[in-house]
Amino acid sequence: MTETTVPMNTKGISIHELGVTFTPEGSEPVEALRPTSMEIEPGEFIALVGPSGCGKSTLLNVLAGFIKPSVGRALVGGDPITKPNIDHGMVFQDYALFPWLNVIDNVAFGLERQGMALAERHDRAREFLEMVGLKDFADKRVNELSGGMKQRVAIARVFATDPSIILMDEPFGALDALTRRFLQHQLLDIWQRNRKTVVFVTHSVQEAIYLASRVIVMTARPGRVKLDQTVDLAHPRDFASAEFREYEKIIYDQLDEELAKTFKLEGGQGMFHD
Amino acid sequence: MKPPAKTAASILPYLWAAIFIVVVWQLVVVFTKAHVALLPPPLLAAETFAHLVATGELFVHVGASLGRVVSAWVLSALVAIPLGLAMGRWRRFEHLVDPVIELFRPISPLAWIPLAILWFGIGETGKIFIIFIATFFPILLNTVSGVKGVDPVLIRAGQVLGCETDQALFRKVILPAAMPTIVVGLRISFGTGWAAIIAAELVAAQVGLGYLIADGMEILRSDLVLVGMVAIGILGVAIDAVFRIVNDRYSWGG
Numbered sequence: 001m002t003e004t005t006v007p008m009n010t011k012g013i014s015i016h017e018l019g020v021t022f023t024p025e026g027s028e029p030v031e032a033l034r035p036t037s038m039e040i041e042p043g044e045f046i047a048l049v050g051p052s053g054c055g056k057s058t059l060l061n062v063l064a065g066f067i068k069p070s071v072g073r074a075l076v077g078g079d080p081i082t083k084p085n086i087d088h089g090m091v092f093q094d095y096a097l098f099p100w101l102n103v104i105d106n107v108a109f110g111l112e113r114q115g116m117a118l119a120e121r122h123d124r125a126r127e128f129l130e131m132v133g134l135k136d137f138a139d140k141r142v143n144e145l146s147g148g149m150k151q152r153v154a155i156a157r158v159f160a161t162d163p164s165i166i167l168m169d170e171p172f173g174a175l176d177a178l179t180r181r182f183l184q185h186q187l188l189d190i191w192q193r194n195r196k197t198v199v200f201v202t203h204s205v206q207e208a209i210y211l212a213s214r215v216i217v218m219t220a221r222p223g224r225v226k227l228d229q230t231v232d233l234a235h236p237r238d239f240a241s242a243e244f245r246e247y248e249k250i251i252y253d254q255l256d257e258e259l260a261k262t263f264k265l266e267g268g269q270g271m272f273h274d
Numbered sequence: 275m276k277p278p279a280k281t282a283a284s285i286l287p288y289l290w291a292a293i294f295i296v297v298v299w300q301l302v303v304v305f306t307k308a309h310v311a312l313l314p315p316p317l318l319a320a321e322t323f324a325h326l327v328a329t330g331e332l333f334v335h336v337g338a339s340l341g342r343v344v345s346a347w348v349l350s351a352l353v354a355i356p357l358g359l360a361m362g363r364w365r366r367f368e369h370l371v372d373p374v375i376e377l378f379r380p381i382s383p384l385a386w387i388p389l390a391i392l393w394f395g396i397g398e399t400g401k402i403f404i405i406f407i408a409t410f411f412p413i414l415l416n417t418v419s420g421v422k423g424v425d426p427v428l429i430r431a432g433q434v435l436g437c438e439t440d441q442a443l444f445r446k447v448i449l450p451a452a453m454p455t456i457v458v459g460l461r462i463s464f465g466t467g468w469a470a471i472i473a474a475e476l477v478a479a480q481v482g483l484g485y486l487i488a489d490g491m492e493i494l495r496s497d498l499v500l501v502g503m504v505a506i507g508i509l510g511v512a513i514d515a516v517f518r519i520v521n522d523r524y525s526w527g528g
Contacts, residue, residue, distance in 0.1 A: 064434060084433035096431035100450040100524075113436025113446075161435065
């Protein structure tokens with residue numbers, strides 16, 4: 001299928017020599033992210049993969065404005081990121097829905113903060129709930145939903161506010177494999193209709209290739225960019241196709257080196273074998 | 275709403291408990307041959323209960339006690355909730371205030387009764403003061419732990435969804451997230467207040483359930499004492515049941 005045009009309010013991300021070092025109280029500083037640079041075009045879907053503790057979540061938290069970089073800077077559409085902002089949406093691994101609100105008011109939460117009137121924001125929330133197939137669940141309590149449904153609500157919630165970038169921190173990490181497949185498909189669908197710049201952190205290489213226009217592999221701690229691979233396949237992508245397998249091989253080759261390092265760092269002996 | 279069958283099922287255990295207590299009570303009367311002024315048989319106590327209900331006297335006492343507890347409890351909530359919210363939110367403020375709270379907390383509200391009488395006499399103010407102390411700490415501590423216990427990811431979600439000021443974040447995320455814990459504190463504190471009012475009234479009062487009990491003792495009418503005690507028990511259970519309904523509404527269904 002053809003790629004839709006990128007809307008005006010979608011912005012790119014520039015990362016210049018950005019590094020993060022944590023200094024926990026009373027212990028040695030830990031370098032979480034080695035100074036890294038990266039250019040993300042408006043409307044791109046970036047997947048960040050790497051071993052645990054490679055700093056990919058740290059990078060995402062810097063982009064969200066939750067933590068300040070120790071060196072370097074990150075810009076969204078040319079403006080420096082200073083603090084969390086509704087224009088930089090986020091989807092969390094554990095959903096982060098507000099349990100005291102029903103489904104529709106969760107989706108409308110950001111819209112209310114943007115000053116939209118009740119009827120209008122409920123209309124818009126319903127529209128986005130429909131996109132994730134949950135229109136009939138608008139009046140349900142959040143705790144009545146399954147994990148997959150909760151994450152679909154969270155996805156509707158972030159797209160509804162029309163942010164210029166969307167950050168996703170292992171959003172499907174807590175879901176079972178089948179639910180995960182379904183949600184990948186739905187995310188792709190909603191993204192194609194609302195072309196946002198997405199930065200998506202995942203542990204799954206397959207998920208990264210299925211979703212992203214670019215896959216960035218990070219090294220073991222301290223993290224930096226190891227491989228920046230454009231995925232030149234039309235959606236919907238076929239897991240079983242030769243091209244898909246080829247991308248998997250390229251990425252796994254790079255990733256395995258880093259996994260071996262992590263393995264050794266954690267006290268493992270000998271070589272890492274898949 | 276619960277269906278009637280379910281309500282009946284939840285009352286049933288209390289009914290069994292009541293029957294058990296009455297049977298033991300009757301057995302004690304029969305075997306110890308206790309003097310009627312010391313331990314009247316259940317039937318006599320029931321007659322006195324019915325008499326006090328018929329004359330309306332019991333309701334006067336209940337009303338007086340409830341009125342004191344409710345007004346002190348409301349007053350307490352008005353002070354403890356804002357204070358608890360502030361303590362939960364600002365660590366530095368908590369470090370400042372917490373030692374003071376911890377020093378006062380172990381002192382039973384009953385220990386304040388002598389001072390309350392000296393300071394406020396035997397009027398309403400003294401009793402409200404005692405109940406205020408009795409209800410204050412459960413509300414305060416639950417509010418603090420409610421605020422501190424808010425899932426950090428919800429705070430982050432609030433921040434990226436447009437709660438940019440501390441005030442907005444507080445109103446839209448922290449307060450509603452802490453609400454169930456605060457309601458638990460309100461419920462517990464009503465219980466402690468209800469227990470303390472009786473003690474406050476035992477010492478100095480002209481009306482109230484505590485007065486009914488104290489007066490019964492002085493005129494050697496243990497049936498009056500028991501009626502007062504039974505009324506306290508029944509009301510305690512009833513009030514807690516009301517709170518549980520409120521609680522359910524705020525607990526988001528698990």
